[in-house]
Amino acid sequence: MLTVTREIIVEQLKCTDYVAIQADDTTDISTKTQSVLVYRYIDERYRIVERFYGFSDLKDSSAQTIATAIMEKLDKVFPEDCHKKKVIAQTYDGASVMRGVSGGVQKKVAEVYPNAHYVHCYAHQLNLIIEQAVSNISQARVFFLDISGFCTFFSRSPKRTAVLDEVSDSRLPKPSRTRWSYHIRVVEAIYRHREALRTCFEKIIERRTDFEGVTVHEAQGFIRTLKEKEFLFFLFLFNDIMPHVDILYNQLQKRDIDSVYVQKATETFIKCIGRVRESTDNLEAKFPSEATFSGRNANMNTLNRLAKEVCDIIVTQAQERFAFTNHLEGAKLLQSDLFQTHGQSFPNEALNATVQAYPMLNKERLRTELSIVYERPEFCSSSGAISLLKLFVENNLEEAFSETMQLLKILITTPMTTAESERCFSTLKRIKTFLRNTMTEDRLNALAMLSMEKQLIQEIPDFNTRTIDKFASLKNRRAQFVYKLSK
Known part of the structure; x- marks a missing residue:
């Protein structure tokens, strides 16, 4: 079953124009390092798909070991040098072993697959942005x-x-140190139920005979915390910030996103944080009347300055980490709303950077086609690369806009997050449990393939027949699984 499904995936990979990979690693229940490989490409029906290919049991988590495991699988799909140029992107998390520019996995893969540009997962970058804002402000960290x-x-x-x-x-x-989505929920819960929490602590103090002294003492401390202006200020501040973080985080988890969509989403996020910064002076009006300062040097001017500093760090970090440079300059070429104003010049810098990153594109023809795209309102109304690709396909414009189609396929194929890899690890935890921790790698991959690629298997009309034929041809068996018709 695993072999048949992989053969189908390989057939699709060979037929598609461009391929991107996602990879990540984790430790399973038996303390083994498992690396996962996911292919992202556009299928024959112009659907963006992300296919699980398999887990690999690694002896260690070094860059050389991970890169070797990835390239062994890639070499089976793209054995010839002419096909290696189809791999146009590789997306990992921000670990140094993955993103290292000299000895990281992305560097070792790029040496063999020259067009495989590295993309740092944007969901991980969002976590790092908020982490940076909190860690640099001691009051926010507290x-x-x-x-x-x-x-x-x-x-x-x-x-x-x-x-x-x-x-x-x-x-x-329950909060998590690495997942800011959990902190978002905690901030929202405490903000919405702060009065109920205060009542709860008061009841614990009233029933002090039913609880240990430590519990009563902690309850008294939490009541004081809920009355502190410093705590309430940051609670209201992050209650304004976190919904925008949550929206962007959820947008980045979608499978059918492209670089144009992500660029617009991140720009919107930066603008929203800017508006939160402008409204920080009005937070004091939301405080209850009994709220007091606890710190000796605390005052509203200091808190307002810290709030603006938090927002400034988020905006600065977002602008740096979400900056579209080099190969991602192609996303700017499709933001036609920026260039449709009369008299505005063509984005030559973005065009040059894109063609330099992807030499398979014809620069002059792409420039001509994009000039037409900018002038036509039906093209400018498209919300992103995926919608524009569908518009070309529905109107049979693939040949007329051949270079733009190639650019669209590149941008759509490029994965912006490693969300699918994380979903694979969730499946791994469900399959390889404490009671099933000795299964072989082939069995693990077969069960994972059945779970994650269920829809693909259902779309294969002769899947059962191919699986039975493959199983029967492995070796001689007592039972006859394949019967020949007699003449």
């Missing part, structure tokens, strides 16, 4: 330690949780 303390307080005792259930219909989520 704030997130405080909200983590709220969650830890209730997670340690069912008696405490029972009191919370009496006064609120919602519990606090």
